[in-house]
Amino acid sequence: xxxxxGSEMQVTxxxxxxxxxxxxLNNRFHELEDEIKTAKETNENLEDAGNELxxxxxxxxxxxxxxxxxxxxxxxxxxxxxxxxxxxxxxxEKLQEEKESIVSQMTELKKxxxxxxxxxxxxxxx
Numbered sequence: 001x002x003x004x005x006g007s008e009m010q011v012t013x014x015x016x017x018x019x020x021x022x023x024x025l026n027n028r029f030h031e032l033e034d035e036i037k038t039a040k041e042t043n044e045n046l047e048d049a050g051n052e053l054x055x056x057x058x059x060x061x062x063x064x065x066x067x068x069x070x071x072x073x074x075x076x077x078x079x080x081x082x083x084x085x086x087x088x089x090x091x092x093e094k095l096q097e098e099k100e101s102i103v104s105q106m107t108e109l110k111k112x113x114x115x116x117x118x119x120x121x122x123x124x125x126x
Contacts, residue, residue, distance in 0.1 A: 015116065018113055019121075022106060025106050025109070029099065032095055035095050036092065036095050043092065053074065053078055059073065060072065061074050061077055106123075110123050
């Protein structure tokens with residue numbers, strides 16, 4: 001690896017491990033962003049379904065179970081939507097906590113790697 005002044009910089013095994021760890025964390029960070037986006041969209045869809053359910057006058061509504069629509073009492077569907085929303089919200093919270101942890105770890109690794117390699121390494125997104 002070349003430093004800006006032309007002198008060679010030694011990359012130790014520990015440095016390589018830190019670089020690899022940063023790369024894995026960065027990949028997981030991007031996966032988490034996608035999972036969080038999907039979970040938020042699911043929450044919005046569940047909220048919309050709950051709102052539509054409030055507006056309906058029907059006592060029995062069609063509810064999708066897998067690939068099949070079943071006729072289910074309105075109260076049961078309301079309960080299922082609430083349970084699904086709670087479960088999805090918990091999942092979303094866990095994903096956001098994991099993302100915060102990863103950001104923290106990546107920040108620490110950036111400090112270590114930039115301290116050693118300065119401008120010879122680029123850990124920023126383009």
